[in-house]
Amino acid sequence: MTTPTGRLLALGLELPPVPAPQASYVPAVRDGDWVWTAGQLPLVAGKLTETGLVGAEVSPERAAGLARICALNALAAAAEAAGGLDRIRRIVKVVGFVASAPGFTGQPAVINGASDLIGQVFGTAGRHARSAVGVAALPLGSPVELELVAVVEPGEG
Template sequence: MAGRIEARLAELGIALPTPAAPIANYVPFNISGNLVIVSGQIPLKDGKIAITGKVGARVSMEEGVAAARLCFVNLMAQVKAAVGDLDRVTRVIRLGGFIAAGPDFTQHAVVMNGASDFAVEVFGDAGRHARTTIGVPSLPGDAAVEVEGMFELA
């Protein structure tokens, strides 16, 4: 039986994907005490990077926001793999966002809102989090966005 968070995802038409395997020498998540820290997730969909390129150039703002949202979906898939039940998440503590963009792009925070807004949409007030958003010249696989996260567990 699906828990409260998975029921909320179903209401939103979201099915969690199979968590992505690491592509280098790292683990997808670590658990320390009551925290699960999830490695950066890119906008994978059906095993492929769904949105590539630089936001503000080849990638529109809307596509960048969608990429950040998809990254958060992939974060949740990793959390579920780590702890088995998303209802164990009591708070989204922190998100870190990396936005591939050119040197003149300044709307990184707007792009990252795709992940932040979705965190609140899924977890309610427990989805409100601290955040860092950084512009970078490129990301693995030419992904437009990458998001990492830290979650508190019950």
């Protein structure tokens, strides 16, 4: 059986370093067999890849790609708290925030970028409950932000 790490590598991806927090929080918290991530932005090498409102400055298709980057960052934070990506048993919940232009209602399609990646990496264990929420603005002007909740292998990470 292929592991999440193996599936990630097969996609030509690897977990990035966990982005440094942008304020007074930690990237992820583990309590028992659960991990909650903080909101993750589409940071690459510590820099925000794009800014703007989805449906105005940022296309929904581009935003879906940014949501995928957010998911990769969230998985990195969860994996760090769990003691490795392969210690994550299941992704339970994803909450995606989309900085939306007035009248934009395509938030679910944008957050599919994240959900699809999680499904590719975890298979059926990546099927999760989800919220896709439109907001007026996000930190640093980011078009998207993502957080997740995961169940991890028992024991210390």
